[in-house]
Amino acid sequence: xxxxxxxxxxxxxxxxxxxxxxxxxxxxxxxxxxxxxxxxxxxxxxxxxxxxxxxxxxxxxxxxxxxxxxxxxxxxxxxxxxxxxxxxxxxxxxxxxxxxxxxxxxxxxxxxxxxxxxxxxxxxxxxxxxxxxxxxxxxxxxxxxxxxxxxxxxxxxxxxxxxxxxxxxxxxxxxxxxxxxxxxxxxxxxxxxxxxxxxxxxxxxxxxxxxxxxxxxxxxxxxxxxxxxxxxxxxxxxxxxxxxxxxxxxxxxxxxxxxxxxxxxxxxxxxxxxxxxxxxxxxxxxxxxxxxxxxxxxxxxxxxxxxxxxxxxxxxxxxxxxxxxxxxxxxxxxxxxxxxxx
Amino acid sequence: xxxxxxxxxxxxxxxxxxxxxxxxxxxxxxxxxxxxxxxxxxxxxxxxxxxxxxxxxxxxxxxxxxxxxxxxxxxxxxxxxxxxxxxxxxxxxxxxxxxxxxxxxxxxxxxxxxxxxxxxxxxxxxxxxxxxxxxxxxxxxxxxxxxxxxxxxxxxxxxxxxxxxxxxxxxxxxxxxxxxxxxxxxxxxxxxxxxxxxxxxxxxxxxxxxxxxxxxxxxxxxxxxxxxxxxxxxxxxxxxxxxxxxxxxxxxxxxxxxxxxxxxxxxxxxxxxxxxxxxxxxxxxxxxxxxxxxxxxxxxxxxxxxxxxxxxxxxxx
Numbered sequence: 085x086x087x088x089x090x091x092x093x094x095x096x097x098x099x100x101x102x103x104x105x106x107x108x109x110x111x112x113x114x115x116x117x118x119x120x121x122x123x124x125x126x127x128x129x130x131x132x133x134x135x136x137x138x139x140x141x142x143x144x145x146x147x148x149x150x151x152x153x154x155x156x157x158x159x160x161x162x163x164x165x166x167x168x169x170x171x172x173x174x175x176x177x178x179x180x181x182x183x184x185x186x187x188x189x190x191x192x193x194x195x196x197x198x199x200x201x202x203x204x205x206x207x208x209x210x211x212x213x214x215x216x217x218x219x220x221x222x223x224x225x226x227x228x229x230x231x232x233x234x235x236x237x238x239x240x241x242x243x244x245x246x247x248x249x250x251x252x253x254x255x256x257x258x259x260x261x262x263x264x265x266x267x268x269x270x271x272x273x274x275x276x277x278x279x280x281x282x283x284x285x286x287x288x289x290x291x292x293x294x295x296x297x298x299x300x301x302x303x304x305x306x307x308x309x310x311x312x313x314x315x316x317x318x319x320x321x322x323x324x325x326x327x328x329x330x331x332x333x334x335x336x337x338x339x340x341x342x343x344x345x346x347x348x349x350x351x352x353x354x355x356x357x358x359x360x361x362x363x364x365x366x367x368x369x370x371x372x373x374x375x376x377x378x379x380x381x382x383x384x385x386x387x388x389x390x391x392x393x394x395x396x397x398x399x400x401x402x403x404x405x406x407x408x409x410x411x412x413x414x415x416x417x418x419x420x421x422x423x424x425x426x
Numbered sequence: 427x428x429x430x431x432x433x434x435x436x437x438x439x440x441x442x443x444x445x446x447x448x449x450x451x452x453x454x455x456x457x458x459x460x461x462x463x464x465x466x467x468x469x470x471x472x473x474x475x476x477x478x479x480x481x482x483x484x485x486x487x488x489x490x491x492x493x494x495x496x497x498x499x500x501x502x503x504x505x506x507x508x509x510x511x512x513x514x515x516x517x518x519x520x521x522x523x524x525x526x527x528x529x530x531x532x533x534x535x536x537x538x539x540x541x542x543x544x545x546x547x548x549x550x551x552x553x554x555x556x557x558x559x560x561x562x563x564x565x566x567x568x569x570x571x572x573x574x575x576x577x578x579x580x581x582x583x584x585x586x587x588x589x590x591x592x593x594x595x596x597x598x599x600x601x602x603x604x605x606x607x608x609x610x611x612x613x614x615x616x617x618x619x620x621x622x623x624x625x626x627x628x629x630x631x632x633x634x635x636x637x638x639x640x641x642x643x644x645x646x647x648x649x650x651x652x653x654x655x656x657x658x659x660x661x662x663x664x665x666x667x668x669x670x671x672x673x674x675x676x677x678x679x680x681x682x683x684x685x686x687x688x689x690x691x692x693x694x695x696x697x698x699x700x701x702x703x704x705x706x707x708x709x710x711x712x713x714x715x716x717x718x719x720x721x722x723x724x725x726x727x728x729x730x731x732x733x734x735x736x737x738x739x740x741x742x743x
Contacts, residue, residue, distance in 0.1 A: 151628055153624060153627060153628060155557075181630055181632055182630070183630075184627070184628055184629065184630035185628075185629045185630025186630065189628065189629065189630075190625075190628035190629075191625075192621055192624065192625055192628075194621055197620065197621040197622060198621040198622055198624070198625040199622055199625070200622040200626070200640050200643075200644065201622070201644065202643040202644050203639070203640070203643065211626075211629075211631070211635075211639070212629050212630050212631060215631070215632075215635060216630070260625065263625070263629055264628075264629065266629070267629075267630065
């Protein structure tokens with residue numbers, strides 16, 4: 085078994101996950117579609133990064149590309165993803181096999197279909213552990229029970245031999261999490277882990293993820309379109325629109341005072357118990373078709389602050405405040421002025 | 427807020443096993459389904475006779491008895507021997523030869539199907555999962571081989587290699603693995619994009635493990651159905667090849683060979699052709715019916731329907 089430390093490029097001092105100018109393009113009948121267009125971010129140990137955005141904004145595609153889960157072709161990936169200094173984009177399969185599970189692990193939206201229906205959950209949880217460490221089935225079973233207890237599945241020692249269909253959705257997601265934790269990864273990517281669950285169970289799963297990241301120093305990359313979840317869980321937040329990052333920053337700062345019209349519009353479309361249940365804000369129009377992106381800023385057609393200058397070129401992300409960045413050309417006109425008036 | 431240090435309440439645990447069906451329910455359902463019951467009993471009987479031929483056969487399979495030649499079914503020979511299905515032109519007991527013939531026919535069919543399933547499913551799953559050049563090579567080979575006239579190839583190969591059990595199985599392997607490969611590829615293509623395979627990949631499973639542990643168990647049901655059908659097809663082809671004299675060689679008995687031998691005496695001794703013919707017919711029919719049944723009960727929804735029609739639901743506890 086190869087350890088992550090033995091892989092070429094491993095560097096203790098490097099950030100845990102460093103994504104630099106990641107692009108994912110797909111070949112289609114209408115030309116190339118950039119699902120992810122130049123996304124960069126870093127994740128440090130124990131940190132929680134939330135990626136928010138509408139459907140089709142490239143949240144999932146960027147994370148799948150990190151783990152090399154997109155089949156190439158049709159996807160074309162460029163840019164750089166470094167896990168502890170190890171380059172993952174176009175890395176050899178052996179590197180990816182080693183990093184997946186023991187370095188970066190992933191859980192998915194629909195836990196019930198993400199579990200193999202014809203295998204016992206205990207076997208599935210410990211499968212990779214057994215394969216990597218060469219331990220036998222009995223040991224694996226013991227380890228599976230241990231992991232199931234860690235994710236708070238009641239009566240784990242009996243349920244270890246059950247099949248996925250005998251569990252509810254929330255329990256399946258716990259099993260997925262246990263599976264993902266089997267090799268003690270340093271980063272867990274959770275791709276909308278609570279979308280298929282009802283609210284109370286959602287809450288439990290989020291609490292579980294939070295406690296895991298606290299206790300095990302596990303970095304979380306949480307993909308969600310639930311701003312409430314983001315506000316509560318994340319240290320950092322990254323807002324994506326049409327394949328690009330439109331705003332990043334520390335969660336509290338971004339949510340308190342967004343520096344991009346899209347973030348602002350998203351926040352105003354959330355019900356807020358403190359403002360007398362006023363009408364919710366809406367964002368006019370719909371997300372752009374990726375083959376026909378508008379000129380200039382992709383959000384321009386839906387933006388209430390759009391000006392002629394927004395049509396000229398596509399804005400890059402630039403520093404707009406302490407440890408935060410925005411991709412709005414008019415950030416100084418719109419947001420900073422308004423705040424000084426107040 | 428949920429306190430995670432405590433176990434969750436029982437309402438959080440899914441209780442999906444409320445109706446439990448036991449062995450008895452299945453037995454009762456089988457007895458109610460006459461057609462399947464017939465097919466299953468015929469195949470079981472065939473297996474018993476095939477395995478226990480040495481104990482169950484009343485006579486020697488190659489024991490000549492020229493005094494009792496061409497006796498019709500149910501007659502008693504001069505030595506006092508009873509011949510259930512009559513005797514052939516050399517005085518050999520037809521029933522005994524039918525049993526020993528079953529041994530050859532069934533084992534050629536099963537062995538041929540097993541080998542072609544192993545080769546075909548392996549090739550198909552790998553082609554479907556990996557895609558790319560491997561898939562192109564395997565699938566074009568499959569297309570090419572499926573376009574060959576199989577009887578002609580079989581005759582040609584057996585003419586060069588000579589007949590006999592081993593060569594027959596080899597020819598069946600070469601001519602039938604494609605059927606499995608094609609199906610397995612389609613199933614693998616479907617499974618490759620499923621969420622559970624993706625989850626396994628993201629957990630760090632290697633491709634061999636994913637194919638064997640994650641995809642294979644989930645695509646087993648349709649392959650099993652095809653396997654059952656293939657046995658029937660192979661038994662039929664063995665019969666035709668042996669009939670043409672390219673399969674099993676005398677003095678070994680096989681159903682096709684027996685029909686071919688009885689053909690000359692069809693005017694005077696109909697039973698020499700009729701009984702081996704019926705044996706082939708019922709075997710193929712039973713296997714086809716069983717395949718149908720297997721398809722129904724390996725699919726959870728269909729199995730439920732099949733059982734519900736024939737059993738009363740019993741709630742346990």
